[in-house]
Amino acid sequence: MGKLNWGIIGGGEGSQIGPAHRLAAGLDRAFDFVAGALDHRAEEGRAFGRRMGLAADRAYGDWREMLESERGRADRVDLVTVATPNATHFEITKAFLEGGFHVLVEKPMTMTVAEGEELVGLARETGRICAVNYGYSGYALVRQMRAMVAAGDLGRVRMVVAEFAHGHHADAGDADNPRVRWRYDPAQAGVSAQFADCGIHALHMASFVIGQEVERLSADTVSCIESRVLEDDAQVNLRFDGGAVGRLWTSSIALGRQHGLTLQVFGEKGGLRWAQEQPNQLYWMPLGGRLEVIERGGPGLSPEATRASRVTVGHAEGMPLAFGNIYADLAEAIRARAEGRAIDPAADLYPRAEDGLRSMAAVFAVAESGKAEGAWVEARPPMMR
Template sequence: MSKLTWAMIGGGKGSQIGPTHRISAGLDGHFHLVASALDADPERGKAFAIDLGIAPERAYGSWQEMLEEERDRSDRPDLVTVATPNATHYEITSAFLTAGFDVLCEKPLTMTTQEAERIVAITRETGRVCAVNYGYSGYPLVRQMRAMVAAGDLGRIRLIKAEFAHGFHADAEEADNPRVRWRYDPAQAGVSAVFADAGIHAFHMACFVSGQAPREVSADFASLVGDRQLEDDAMLNIRLDGGALCRLWTSAVAIGRMHGLTLQVFGEKGGLSWQQQHPEQLLFTPLGGRTQILERGDAGLSAEAVRASRIPIGHAEGMPVAFANIYHDLADVLRAKKAGRAPDPLALHYPTAEDGLLSMRAIAAAANSAGSGGRWTDI
């Protein structure tokens, strides 16, 4: 089976997310990195691309140059990953989709709901794939949760408790650090900071696992450090269309919380609990019964969890492997498109442009709600 070709925009030397994408895309041998525009500094981006093994003529100084040169090649990339700052996602993603490329965009998909609506429209007009990197949904036991909920193991879902709280922006002395400051600047981050940056992962996971879409939100945003224009702590109540209620807390000032992505799902017949910092175990408590520990890689898990696991039980997998499951899904879908056949149904769990649009609507609604004293606001 030949490898698919892959290109990357952003994620250059020193990037926080770039190495994770390169590890994840290559983990299963599906993708070969053939072209890139890795850095806002053209020469630095070209040099790093050559260090990664990309041919000099396909190491570009800008995404515009890459688009111009790659669009008419017979061996153009099968997938383009966009891992640039948030404010550039719409322009780059829409340009590559329109030119006929399939795209994986880092979250958030865009800065506004209107931009996200346009991205969805482009994917429908062109038939291209546009995925959004809510990579934590690739964890095997998160997919096990989704499968158990869908199978009715918990009965009707009543309540979801979702968190993504850390303390890395709690130091007031660091408030002017450029790596921190931009996240609280509306011109660069949009209408929300910590919810759009961290809490949106918990939001997506709650919808992904429950299989329910959000209807309305009541939100409280707080800026607790310095004179930040956007929130560094948020609490949201979200009513889902299947009748469940989601309580979501996200924070960047929770000192002592290292990562803090957790999800608990409570139904009529049982409850589930998962933590990203301990991703190899899922706690399942049936009504009236004792708590059971489900281990990744164990026998008897769902087909979704089995497909997402690579190494034997007792040997920890991690975040790059979760992201790799998104790339694995996309590889299956892209190969099926090339062959003119239907993809494996288990490959269709990757987050789509529609998921990205839903997230942008949730961010806008939450910001509106917070600005009106927590008024319930339609999503």
């Protein structure tokens, strides 16, 4: 099977996430960027699409036009990425799944748990892939952590500590900045701000690495900038279905922190520590041994980590490369389905709609627990209880 066709909705000029998706999708030359509805302003979107190299008839004014045109083409897109504001994810993803397209949707996948359950059911019914861009799970050493946990190197996992804390929204004077304001507006962001924006990345990574899903949680949420309706800081205690305990801190007012995504896993026989800002090193402490530094790209890594290493050892690895691994996984999954064969196990790691659904259930659970002064609440979606 040759190169696959790719299109994106959103991610237009000035977008924070659009360039990362374009770089990631083109990284392995598995996808050709052939279609897009890049802006909610039709003419600006068409013009930007043409500047990006799209043919005039595939630089669309909106996603509905793109859906109608692409579904009738022999060379239709094989994968559609939805990189639009949160409140539009469900409607667009549903429409393209129903149209027979594979979809990668930005997180959060939906605005409600019921919408998430509908997309999970629809993906199963149509046989289409519905993936969610928890792109940080594409880092090579995150996949190495997962492989070490699965291999039993840590023994039983006792504790996982996840953080996603930054200080980029710490200025109360940014209250009217449109790039900040919408994140704390319930009409646009839903029931949660910081946890739904960043906390779910940390939660997904914790579950991805330890192979367990959260069952119950207790949350302390606060708006440190008092004018905000939704939280800008949250501390969440977690209980996983495999017996692990979790601690998760997420914040947007942590001055001095830049990106702040870190993960620590502590087991009976050893502990692991990784930080996204230093992604080339994974720290491993075996019980009774010495602290070891595992280098990305070095010898002896798992097949999953080896496959995900894009540049030679010692060189910097970045976020678009991690996103690129998600796209590489999806290309392999689409080709395997088309060719009627099993997917390469080292590539069968892309986040599914089920992951998006679990995250949305956790978002609502955090909001509920925060309002109830930290009461322990059910964190699983109804269809997974």
